[in-house]
Amino acid sequence: MDQILLRRQINIKAVVTPLWKEDAQRQLQAQINQLDTQVQQLDVQLQQVIAELRKQKTDLNGEAVEAKIQEVQGQANTQKSELLQQKNVVLQQLNQVQQLEFEVEVDQGQMDNFFYVQKGDNLVQKMQVEILLRDGVIEDIRGTL
Numbered sequence: 001m002d003q004i005l006l007r008r009q010i011n012i013k014a015v016v017t018p019l020w021k022e023d024a025q026r027q028l029q030a031q032i033n034q035l036d037t038q039v040q041q042l043d044v045q046l047q048q049v050i051a052e053l054r055k056q057k058t059d060l061n062g063e064a065v066e067a068k069i070q071e072v073q074g075q076a077n078t079q080k081s082e083l084l085q086q087k088n089v090v091l092q093q094l095n096q097v098q099q100l101e102f103e104v105e106v107d108q109g110q111m112d113n114f115f116y117v118q119k120g121d122n123l124v125q126k127m128q129v130e131i132l133l134r135d136g137v138i139e140d141i142r143g144t145l
Contacts, residue, residue: 002118002119003116003117003118004116004117004118005114005115005116006114006115006116006117007112007113007114007115008112008113008114008115008126008127008129009110009111009112009113010110010111010112010113010129010130010131011107011110011129011130011131012107012108012109012110012111012130012131012133013105013106013107013108013130013131013132013133014105014106014108014132014133014134015103015104015105015132015133015134015135015139016100016101016102016103016104016105016106017102017103017134017135018102019135020134020135021097021098021100021102024097025094025097025098028090028093028094028097029094031090032087032090032091032094035083035084035086035087035090036087038083039080039083039084039087042076042079042080042083043076043080045076046072046073046076049072050069050072050073053065053068053069053072054069105132108133111131113129115145122144125143125144126143126144126145128143128144129141129142129143129144129145130142130143
């Protein structure tokens with residue numbers, strides 16, 4: 001056996017261009033809109049559940065129903081808080097994207113890659129590979145393949 005197949009993570013970077021910036025902003029805005037929709041749906045569902053529980057108030061113990069309403073409201077507030085925190089993170093990311101200067105390289109993620117090594121190869125060098133994209137097109141492959 002002269003060689004062995006290994007797996008590595010390759011870093012993907014992108015050059016900030018007007019097209020990249022526009023696409024990143026569009027994706028982040030879509031996430032913000034989705035989170036807003038989820039918050040609105042949560043509010044509607046909460047009101048429906050509360051209305052349904054209040055209808056049952058006459059049939060059941062009023063205190064038990066009020067306790068259930070409080071519990072449901074607490075759960076909804078927790079979920080709403082989590083959604084709003086996520087929205088704040090995305091808003092910060094959107095702000096960061098808007099501040100980026102053109103031609104700067106930014107991390108875009110990672111991808112798995114398989115490669116062969118053999119005796120005498122420098123494993124450290126072979127593990128340090130990255131791909132540079134410009135508007136989705138590979139501009140450069142850095143490192144030892």
